[in-house]
Amino acid sequence: MQTDDEKTAFLEATSASLAAGTFLKITLGKYRGDGEMCKCVATRVAIKDLPHVRFVTSRGRQDLTLNKRSTEAVAHLAALIGTDYLSATLFTTVEDMSLVYSKKKIGQLTRGRPTLNEAPPIEHNRQKAYLVDTHAPYLAELGVTQAGGVVKPSMYAKFRQICRFVEILDQLLAASSLKEAPSPRIVDVGAGKGYLTFALHEHLSKRLHKAPVTRGIDANAGLATACAAIATKTRMTGLTFEATLADAQAPSAFDVLIALHACDTATDDAIALGIKGDAAIIVVAPCCQHEVAPQLETRHGPLAGMLKFGLMKQRHADLVTDAVRALLLEAAGYEVRIIEFISDEHTSKNLMIAAVRSDTVDRKSAAAQLEHLTTFAGLKQQKLRALLGGSDKQ
Ligand SMILES: C[S@@+](CC[C@H](N)C(=O)[O-])C[C@H]1O[C@@H](n2cnc3c(N)ncnc32)[C@H](O)[C@@H]1O
Structure with missing residues (x-):
């Protein structure tokens, strides 16, 4: 599989897990972007009853927060993975998936059993899960x-x-x-x-x-x-x-x-x-x-x-x-x-x-x-x- 295929598979798995409600979090590491070293964690949140993904980028003692709707979140990840960050791990309730790039920027995808099995409560407390519509x-x-x-x-x-x-x-x-x-x-x-x-x-x-x-x-x-x-x-x-x-x-x-x-x-x-x-x-x-x-x-x-x-x-x-x-x-x-x-x-x-x-x-x-x-x-x-x-x- 070529590098882009690996990244596409990772992003598709992310989209699918967000849609199915099995998404737990994504961690991004091996920072190679501008400025000081940083890392990023993406989790689910509900904002005004709508599902979002929250990216928290930690640099030194500072945290920068960015909220994105699910489709935009996947596009945002696409821009970061393989460029600013050379490793990404997706945690879902059914499997873990890691994408790691070598120095030559060749990506390698691995899958494993889930290490986390229960989603933390979604913030903003108004809609706790995507699978149940509170307006029903x-x-x-x-x-x-x-x-x-x-x-x-x-x-x-x-x-x-x-x-x-x-x-x-x-x-x-x-x-x-x-x-x-x-x-x-x-x-x-x-x-x-x-x-x-x-x-x-x-x-x-x-x-x-x-x-x-x-x-x-x-x-x-x-x-x-x-x-x-x-x-x-x-x-x-x-x-x-x-x-x-x-x-x-x-x-x-x-x-x-x-x-x-x-x-x-x-x-x-x-x-x-x-x-x-x-x-x-x-x-x-x-x-x-x-x-x-x-x-x-x-x-x-x-x-x-x-x-x-x-x-x-x-x-x-x-x-x-x-x-x-x-x-x-x-x-x-x-x-x-x-x-x-x-x-x-x-x-x-x-x-x-x-x-x-x-x-x-x-x-x-x-x-x-x-x-x-x-x-x-x-x-x-x-x-x-x-x-x-x-x-x-x-
Ligand atoms: C603790 S409630 C659970 C209700 C529901 N399943 C839930 O988890 O929210 C147990 C229910 O089982 C019913 N039940 C107990 N024995 C039963 C039986 N032999 N046949 C049919 N229903 C029974 C009771 O009437 C009661 O409504």
């Missing part, structure tokens, strides 16, 4: 935003959660067989007030230009009715809500299963529904894991000194429960990632199991690990395992 009518109806598309201060944490969720789903969709699907079918188990259901449906239709068919289901009839009324009022075609239980669902094929903070074993009902429905993506954030703790052997064995403390026993039970779920998903042919959904300063229920169907998973090894884990933990019964037809130990 459903956000006002749900009480997240007020006039002018401004997030209510009391709803910042919820809005951050919505943004993070959409960002994660956006990345999973892009990496899955659903990337090109014109009309993905989504089921959200325990949709609650519908914040995440509405946000995902809107993202698929408005951002990704698909025609999603989304069903939110919840045991609470009042919530399902209220969400259905908002979907009608905001004319979100293809989005419906029903009052029903997760385990009352007839088997049917669909593409994406989500269950976020669905209580206790409703998460198991949801995962089973997803696996049996042959979903390409299954995303759950478990909570209130009550099934496993009473089964743990606390009086004997190497963990007795830890499990005699109630809080530690519950946390251990939560981890065992979710590891069993993750291994059952792997054994069913899903590639599983365990990620932090939202910062644990907001809730300790922040572990997310993100599973994407794949042909390359070592299902046998997952099944063997599952066997070891359940034996070690002394687990006799686990709902997902039973639902999938696995033997519960006697």
